Amino acid sequence: MAGLYVHVPFCAAICHYCNFTRGLLDEAVKARYVRAVAADIARRGTGAPIESIFFGGGTPSLLTPAEVGTVVEAVRGAFALAPDAEITLEANPESVTVAQTAGYLEAGVNRVSLGVQSFRDEELTRLGRLHSASRAVAAVQDLRAAGVTNLSLDLMLWLPEQTRAHLRESIARLIEVGPDHASVYLLEVYPNSPLKDTMARGGWVVASDDEAADMYLDTMETLEGAGFRQYEISNVARPGRESRHNLTYWRDGDWFAFGAGAHGAVDDTRWRVVSGTTDYITRVEAGEDTAAERWPRDAAARCEEALFMGLRLAEGLDLSRIAARYGVDVWARFGAALQPFVEAGHLVHEPGRRIFLTRPGMLVANDAMTVFLDAGMR
Numbered sequence: 255m256a257g258l259y260v261h262v263p264f265c266a267a268i269c270h271y272c273n274f275t276r277g278l279l280d281e282a283v284k285a286r287y288v289r290a291v292a293a294d295i296a297r298r299g300t301g302a303p304i305e306s307i308f309f310g311g312g313t314p315s316l317l318t319p320a321e322v323g324t325v326v327e328a329v330r331g332a333f334a335l336a337p338d339a340e341i342t343l344e345a346n347p348e349s350v351t352v353a354q355t356a357g358y359l360e361a362g363v364n365r366v367s368l369g370v371q372s373f374r375d376e377e378l379t380r381l382g383r384l385h386s387a388s389r390a391v392a393a394v395q396d397l398r399a400a401g402v403t404n405l406s407l408d409l410m411l412w413l414p415e416q417t418r419a420h421l422r423e424s425i426a427r428l429i430e431v432g433p434d435h436a437s438v439y440l441l442e443v444y445p446n447s448p449l450k451d452t453m454a455r456g457g458w459v460v461a462s463d464d465e466a467a468d469m470y471l472d473t474m475e476t477l478e479g480a481g482f483r484q485y486e487i488s489n490v491a492r493p494g495r496e497s498r499h500n501l502t503y504w505r506d507g508d509w510f511a512f513g514a515g516a517h518g519a520v521d522d523t524r525w526r527v528v529s530g531t532t533d534y535i536t537r538v539e540a541g542e543d544t545a546a547e548r549w550p551r552d553a554a555a556r557c558e559e560a561l562f563m564g565l566r567l568a569e570g571l572d573l574s575r576i577a578a579r580y581g582v583d584v585w586a587r588f589g590a591a592l593q594p595f596v597e598a599g600h601l602v603h604e605p606g607r608r609i610f611l612t613r614p615g616m617l618v619a620n621d622a623m624t625v626f627l628d629a630g631m632r
Contacts, residue, residue, distance in 0.1 A: 255305035255336065256520065257502035260291060260325055261513030262314040263531050266349065266384060279316055287513075287531060288321045290538040292328035294512050297541075299332020302520075304510070306340040306499035309363075315345035319357025326362040333510075340498040342367055342406075347385035347393035355400035365404040365497075366397055367437075373427035374420055377413050380458065387427070394431045404495060406435035411473060412466045413441055414458035421469050422476070429480045434495040438473055439488040440466060467617050474613060487566050487616045504567050506560035506579075519559075524549045557582055561626040566619065570602075570610025584609065591625040 264279045264287075307329055309322065322343065329335055342365040343358055355366070370390045372378050378386065385393070397405055407428055411421050428436060441460075452458070460466070474484050482490035486504060489497065502509055511518030514534040516527045528534050528546040537544045551559075557580040564571045573584050585592075585603065592609065595601035600615030601622060611619055 255303040256507060257306040257308065257499045257509040258304050258329060258333065259499075259509055259511045259513075259516055259518070260307065260309050260314075261511070261516040261527075262309055262311040262317060262344075263287075263514050264316050265311070265313045266316065266346075279313075283531065283535075284316070284321075286535050288317065288324055290535045291512050292324050294538045294544060295325070295328040295332050297538075298510075298512075299329075301332070301334055302508075302510075303334040303336065304329065304339060305336045306502060307335075307342070308499040309341075309343045311344050313346050313349060314343050315349040315354075315358075319354060319361045322358055322363060323361035340365055340404075342497070342499055344369060345393075345397075346383075347390045350393040350396050352396045352400045355397055355402060359401055365406065366402050367406040367408065367435075368393060368397065368433075369408045370428075371408060371410045372413065373409075373424040377416060377420070377424075380414050380452075381410075391427070391431055394433070404435070405433045406437060406497065407431075407433040409436060409438045410441045411438060411469050412460055414456075414460055416460070416469075418465065418469055418472065421473065425473055425476050429477070435489070435491040435497060436477065436482065437489050438477070440470070470617060471613065483568075484613070485568050487611075487619055504563050506556070506564065519551065522551050524551050553580060556580070558626055561588075562623045565609070565611060565623055565626075568610065570608045572608055573606060588625055592622065595622050 264284055266279055307326065309317070309325075314322075326341065341363050343363045344367045346369050350368070358366075368390075370385075371381055371383060373387045373390060375387050394405065394407075409424060409428055413420075425438075474490070477490045478484060482492060484490045485496050486500070489500070491497070499509075501507075508520040509518055510520060511525070511527060514527060514531045515529040518525050518527075525545045525548045527544050528537065534544055536542075549555075557576070560576065560580070561571060561584065564576075571584060576582055576584050585605070589603070592601060592603070595615065595618070596603055598615075599612060600618055601609060601611055603609045611622065615622065
């Protein structure tokens with residue numbers, strides 16, 4: 255089965271760090287956009303089995319429940335949506351209400367990913383977020399009151415001026431509010447983001463690389479002690495609450511993609527949808543192709559992606575599965591390049607079974623993953 259991603263490019267305000275396809279909310283454009291996405295899904299639907307839908311953004315919680323329902327119904331009509339499909343909606347704390355959330359659940363949503371980022375007001379202000387720490391806590395309470403039983407929180411570390419003590423405050427509050435899943439990731443300051451200029455003007459600094467590493471290790475250990483299991487470099491979950499949609503990416507699955515700037519990969523093709531919201535709407539309304547680019551995915555390319563993405567998982571790479579699917583003996587081909595990571599305690603090799611990163615190894619994951627790119631599959 256495959257996943258399906260829908261990008262919602264509308265925001266009430268632009269966060270200082272954001273580098274995604276997004277723009278300020280325009281209700282008239284939003285209405286056209288939802289119709290365009292539904293039409294695009296109907297036109298490009300293949301009837302393939304789908305086990306997850308993910309509304310990402312932007313701020314998907316700026317859609318009304320009826321608009322979310324329109325897209326979900328379009329998927330039901332164009333694909334074979336599993337009865338127990340995981341349907342996730344990203345939301346921001348300032349746009350969450352009990353009544354609206356109840357409407358999302360009626361529309362088919364059964365998982366909410368809440369963009370908290372920090373439980374400290376000064377950090378939220380630096381990031382350009384619209385909500386306060388108290389509003390984030392209240393949003394969790396509203397979501398639970400509405401009936402959300404599968405809740406994920408996003409939290410950032412390595413923020414400007416953030417100390418280990420500050421981060422511990424946010425992690426303690428996260429544990430206190432009791433989500434089922436959490437994504438905890440390091441802030442990346444993009445060269446073209448407003449945050450980079452603001453940091454320079456304000457003299458804000460981030461912790462050293464070594465301090466950031468300690469923040470990460472402390473965070474994962476604390477969350478593990480609170481009953482969460484780390485299943486991917488930046489993701490933890492209560493048992494059985496791992497993100498099925500994201501596991502599609504990490505376990506070499508296919509995913510369809512709709513909406514401006516979305517990326518998809520199915521069978522032998524990977525593609526990127528045009529990034530302009532108006533351009534996307536116009537193309538759909540004119541019956542034109544919405545892809546800005548397409549790339550072929552032969553067996554070598556798919557294997558390379560499977561290795562690169564699969565190593566992100568705590569379970570690592572199933573060597574027998576890779577061999578069966580792609581005819582590649584991973585250790586025979588890459589073992590010499592990976593051995594230094596084993597010797598450093600960053601990687602574990604269980605001959606014939608799997609290879610996986612240790613938690614300290616996850617801090618150098620990109621270096622290990624690059625082995626698969628540098629060595630080449632062709």
